[in-house]
Amino acid sequence: MLGYITKIRTISERLLKESRVDMVIGFRKGTVPMMNEPCIVKSPENVKELVWDSNCGINLANYLTNRKEKIAIIAKGCDSRNIVTHIIENKIKRDQMFIIGVPCKGMIDRHKIASMFEREIIEVVEEENKIIVRGNDSEKVFKKTEVLQENCAICVHRNPVIYDELVADLVEEQKDVDRYEDVRRIEAMQPEKKQDYFNNLLSACIRCYACRNACPLCYCPTCFVDESRPQWLGKSIDSVDIKTFHLLRAFHCAGRCTDCGACERACPMGINVRLFTKKLEKDCLELYGWEAGLSLKERPPLDTYRPDDPEDFIK
Amino acid sequence: MPDWEPKIVTFLCNWCSYEAADLAGISRLQYPSNIRVIRVPCTGRMSPKFILAAFGKGADGVWVSGCHPGECHYIAGNYYARRKFSLFKSLIEYMGIEPGRLHFSWISAAEGAKFAEVAIKVIKTVKDLGPSKYFIKKINDRAA
Numbered sequence: 001m002l003g004y005i006t007k008i009r010t011i012s013e014r015l016l017k018e019s020r021v022d023m024v025i026g027f028r029k030g031t032v033p034m035m036n037e038p039c040i041v042k043s044p045e046n047v048k049e050l051v052w053d054s055n056c057g058i059n060l061a062n063y064l065t066n067r068k069e070k071i072a073i074i075a076k077g078c079d080s081r082n083i084v085t086h087i088i089e090n091k092i093k094r095d096q097m098f099i100i101g102v103p104c105k106g107m108i109d110r111h112k113i114a115s116m117f118e119r120e121i122i123e124v125v126e127e128e129n130k131i132i133v134r135g136n137d138s139e140k141v142f143k144k145t146e147v148l149q150e151n152c153a154i155c156v157h158r159n160p161v162i163y164d165e166l167v168a169d170l171v172e173e174q175k176d177v178d179r180y181e182d183v184r185r186i187e188a189m190q191p192e193k194k195q196d197y198f199n200n201l202l203s204a205c206i207r208c209y210a211c212r213n214a215c216p217l218c219y220c221p222t223c224f225v226d227e228s229r230p231q232w233l234g235k236s237i238d239s240v241d242i243k244t245f246h247l248l249r250a251f252h253c254a255g256r257c258t259d260c261g262a263c264e265r266a267c268p269m270g271i272n273v274r275l276f277t278k279k280l281e282k283d284c285l286e287l288y289g290w291e292a293g294l295s296l297k298e299r300p301p302l303d304t305y306r307p308d309d310p311e312d313f314i315k
Numbered sequence: 316m317p318d319w320e321p322k323i324v325t326f327l328c329n330w331c332s333y334e335a336a337d338l339a340g341i342s343r344l345q346y347p348s349n350i351r352v353i354r355v356p357c358t359g360r361m362s363p364k365f366i367l368a369a370f371g372k373g374a375d376g377v378w379v380s381g382c383h384p385g386e387c388h389y390i391a392g393n394y395y396a397r398r399k400f401s402l403f404k405s406l407i408e409y410m411g412i413e414p415g416r417l418h419f420s421w422i423s424a425a426e427g428a429k430f431a432e433v434a435i436k437v438i439k440t441v442k443d444l445g446p447s448k449y450f451i452k453k454i455n456d457r458a459a
Contacts (some may be wrong), residue, residue, distance in 0.1 A: 109369075120344075125389065164357060186409060187409060189416075190410075191408075191412070191449075192410035193411075194409070194410065195411035195449050197411070198410050198411055199353075215322045224364065232361055232364040232367070232368055233364075238452055238453075240371055240450055240451065240452040240453075241452065243372060243410065243450070244367050247363075247367065247368065247406060247407065247410060250364060250365065250406065251339050251363050251402070251403060251406060254402050255402075265413075276406070276410075277403070279406055279409050280402055280406060283401070283402050283405050283406075284402070287398075287401060287402075288398070301398060302395070302398055302399060302402075305391065305394035305397065305398055307384065307394070308387070309394070309397055309398060309401070310401065311384075311397055311401075313400075313404055313419060313435050314397070314400070314419045314420060314421055315418065315419065315420035315421075315436070
């Protein structure tokens with residue numbers, strides 16, 4: 001994946017020089033290790049800022065909402081699916097965009113690495129399939145596959161679904177992945193067990209809304225958490241308010257979530273908030289045969305219906 | 316708790332189930348008085364927020380009823396609602412609410428008898444589960 005950088009810069013420079021786009025949305029190096037930050041490059045001189053490595057987990061589709069300019073965007077598999085979702089939800093037009101597709105082999109999980117490295121991390125260097133983590137006087141080498149983000153480890157759409165130009169050849173998709181093992185485990189529990197499980201899972205939540213802000217699907221002008229007349233959701237960190245928040249946040253992503261992992265990555269408390277969206281993703285697949293962001297022609301599941309939809313739960 | 320009676324918040328579609336409740340009354344059909352009816356213009360108007368707010372403020376059960384598929388006053392409101400309800404019921408039960416607390420039904424304006432029948436069934440299921448604890452906001456817990 002490291003060879004991508006030159007190609008990304010060349011394409012971006014060309015597009016900006018030819019004035020085909022007004023800006024390029026990509027990543028630049030962050031100020032702390034493993035935290036690349038999104039950046040917008042507007043002039044050809046600045047394309048050298050752009051980087052690409054295994055710390056580009058943030059979903060760039062988040063920066064497209066309601067944009068009017070001509071934009072080039074660097075998109076890995078999940079980003080491209082969220083771009084598709086944006087297009088079918090009329091948040092941006094296809095002809096406004098030049099999509100630079102990046103075949104992706106997964107992003108690394110900084111929480112996981114931090115927990116496996118005792119000291120403060122000063123530097124993280126990436127070599128093909130190897131991650132070298134350096135502290136003040138120590139060094140540790142991880143295999144990249146060991147420290148992948150959980151959603152990347154079970155990803156089945158690594159290649160971008162739409163693009164105008166690719167930075168490298170498409171990578172092989174993962175096959176025989178069991179995407180919903182954890183969801184099924186929870187589904188099999190008794191209600192009391194589930195209650196304990198979720199109370200426990202969410203006990204760390206501080207209601208910072210980082211999961212919502214990182215999510216490219218969350219673009220309502222007024223979010224339900226901010227509504228005050230009527231106030232559907234309490235502002236406290238009472239366990240019911242927290243559960244309600246997570247339930248509704250996930251429900252708003254029903255049939256739209258691409259499991260890009262931006263929410264989980266953003267969570268400062270390390271809560272696996274993807275458990276909620278994944279359940280909906282599984283239901284949409286099982287009930288309606290739907291996977292989000294794969295086609296520009298089909299309507300999302302909650303925007304359409306079939307007369308023979310399953311309804312055994314209705315009396 | 317021998318004297319305990321459940322409170323069930325009931326959302327009825329203006330064009331069918333609400334009329335069915337009326338018909339059940341006019342026909343003098345008997346059913347327990349645990350349901351509290353809220354009239355909605357269509358089941359398509361239902362938002363998960365309504366259901367969560369009902370549970371959060373102390374409802375022991377929630378029941379949503381609307382027109383049979385194909386008979387919606389607004390052509391397709393209940394078709395969209397059906398998909399929403401499928402996913403929502405599945406998600407809230409995944410999070411640990413007991414399966415018998417949330418009910419859905421299709422009852423047309425002519426089905427007064429079905430209304431009474433379903434009401435009895437819903438009330439019995441919720442009563443058997445006992446008072447709801449999981450999704451009710453307990454304000455005093457934190458103060459104590």
